[in-house]
Amino acid sequence: MNKSKRFLFTLSIMLIISLFLGACSGAKETDSKKKDSGATGQKELVFGRGGDSTSLDPATTTEGESFKVTENIFEKLINFGEGNTELEEGLALDWEMSEDGLVYTFNLREGVKFHDGTDFNAEAVVYNFERWIKGNTGVSGDDTPFPYFQSQFGDIIKEVKAVEEYKVQFTLNRPQAVFLKNLAMSPFVIASPTALEKHGDKFSEHPVGTGPFKFIEWKRNDKIVIEKFEDYWMEGYPKLDRIIFRSIPENSARLNALKTGEVDLIDGVNFSDVPQIKEDANLQIFSRPSLNVAYLGLTATRGPLTDKKVRQALNYAVDKETLITAFYEGYAQPAKNPMPPVIAGYNDKIEDYPFDLEKAKELLTEAGYPDGFEMELWAMPVPRDYMPDGQKVAEAIKSNFEKIGVKVKIVSYEWGTYLEKAAAGEADSFLLGWTGDNGDADNFLYVLLDEDNIGTNNYTYYKNSELHQILIEAQAEVDEGKREELYQKAQEIIKDDAPWIPLVHSEPVLAGSANITGLTLQPTGSDKLHKAEFK
Structure with a gap:
């Protein structure tokens, strides 16, 4: 190849490389701007929190870091309303109480699947309640009670039976004024009986529910990952594809991570930091009803x-x-x-x-x-x-x-x-x-x-x-x-x-990216994130 041809060939190669690198650079810049501008398309939310969960089996724990996660993996018979503690349907569509307050009958939602593909039905409800009533006998080898079940129900429940495939009945030993409200609490979720049998005392590390997100990964003191459950019964939800719960113990470090975009949402906000967060156009404050x-x-x-x-x-x-x-x-x-x-x-x-x-x-x-x-x-x-x-x-x-x-x-x-x-x-x-x-x-x-x-x-x-x-x-x-x-x-x-x-x-506050929408905080501290998205 003579010098002139070699020069033209080299110039052509350099031009191709330059165009390719420019395109890549432009793509990266566009993606960055897309995320920074809050444009639609972001499907992953990173939640920075002060500590790790202690258990992903809601029956075995009493602490809020666990319920932040499990509230999105599992579901209960009854839900609280958005931002309040009024009772609404959940896995149960409706219910009725006998005149003496001793018998409650629930009609259950049909067509609901656990994340392992098994069916939710009345027998699944009976299995979970019988597990709680027995305590940890079949898990840890002793009769240690499940803490919340002991606190909220004690010996109140006499019997739980499946009347029909999608109808379950509770008989109480004595009336309990807060029975329905107790059922709406975060510990009393319905877990997959199949998964409970399969994993035994390791179920906490392999949680399986019917919720909008399914469990993917837990790296202790680092992160918990949950992803969208494609067969979730509520049409159109969840809006996000993935949620990552990151453990960042220091309040100031969490706020810095929010400012730099490393995380999208944080709790445990120092109250002294609220004014500066409000002044930042890229951030917003979420207030939780005090309870x-x-x-x-x-x-x-x-x-x-x-x-x-x-x-x-x-x-x-x-x-x-x-x-x-x-x-x-x-x-x-x-x-x-x-x-x-x-x-x-x-x-x-x-x-x-x-x-x-x-x-x-x-x-x-x-x-x-x-x-x-x-x-x-x-x-x-x-x-x-x-x-x-x-x-x-x-x-x-x-x-x-x-x-x-x-x-x-x-x-x-x-x-x-x-x-x-x-x-x-x-x-x-x-x-x-x-x-x-x-x-x-x-x-x-x-x-x-x-x-x-x-x-x-x-x-x-x-x-x-x-x-x-x-x-x-x-x-x-x-x-x-x-x-x-x-x-x-x-x-x-x-x-x-x-x-x-x-x-x-x-009066609790959380802070998050300005482009988060659809997030309603619960006074109980256990937030459902299935409606959250980026605008």
Whole structure:
């Protein structure tokens, strides 16, 4: 080849390469602009959250990180309405109750498939409830109850039977006023009996439900991936093809990940960051209806805390207003009862323990601790709507306690271990909180503070026989006025016994990309994401 031909050939090759690279570059730039502009087409949502799930079997856990995921894999007989706790159809189309309140009959949705291809029917419902009633006998080899089932139903359910292929009937031992609301709670989903038999105690790692998304992958402390279930019964849903739940423990790191586009949605937003998020045109704030309480639990079986006067003294020693100013930026109100004011039966006549260090010292002296004592205070290792920074809140409370001579050692553990050890009664005092599951007082007072639930959700090991009788009576009372009176009396007893220091009721916020639409947050904290999409 002569020089002129070689030059033309080289020039042609360079021109082809240049055009190819330019096209590639242009394609990448277009894709980038497409995502940045929020144009339609994005089908994957990355949800940055403060901690990993502890279990993907809803029956075995009580914590919100798990329910954030499982609420989208599984379904229940009854749903809550969008943004409220009103009852709506779910896997059951309708239901009726007998006059004596002991028999409930449900007509089930037909044509629904589990993710493994098996059929949802009445027998599947019976299988799940019989599993919960038996407890963990067939799984872990002991008779440990499933925590939420024990808390919400106990020995209420006498029998569950399939009347027809798509009709199931529940017979109760005694009436339960909150029976239907309990069924709408996140733990009581209907799982595939086939998958439960196949995976046994590993079902938590292989969850199979009827929900809009199916489980794909779980890398511990990193991510959980769920994908669109093509055979989902609700036509046109879900809108997204894939959701990735990313564990990013630090609040600031999650916000940075949102700003850079690494994630599309985050929870555990520092309230101090809300103004800057609102000013960013690429972001938006989502507000959750408030249905929570943050508290410091005082384990009533440990050391000086066995004395009611000591627990009362510690209540006097916490400055709640300062906590709200320092850590909630006004997005909270002081808590004086174990349940929020929006719940029917809330006792607003109760007067909170004021911040009074001298009164606290006086009570400690009366209890025989004029020089105080030593104890551990456990700090939550993950952020929650009701507790944005457990470590800092613990440090502030420690400072208050040391002013009355109570020397505090702050302790923390990995989230799953924290819950397990606290449930076993190993903490002197511990920071926790609760987001209501069904909008009823029973879900706060009975579940968290009754003697029936010691070792499950009653981490303080507090018991009071009078309180127990009131709470059991309230469960069976169908007259709402009488139920409210019973719960108001219960709160008076709890206030005096002081097993908790109720801290705040927060007004939770999430932050997300400005082009997310169709997202409605539930007051229960367990959000369905099947209608979410990118506009």
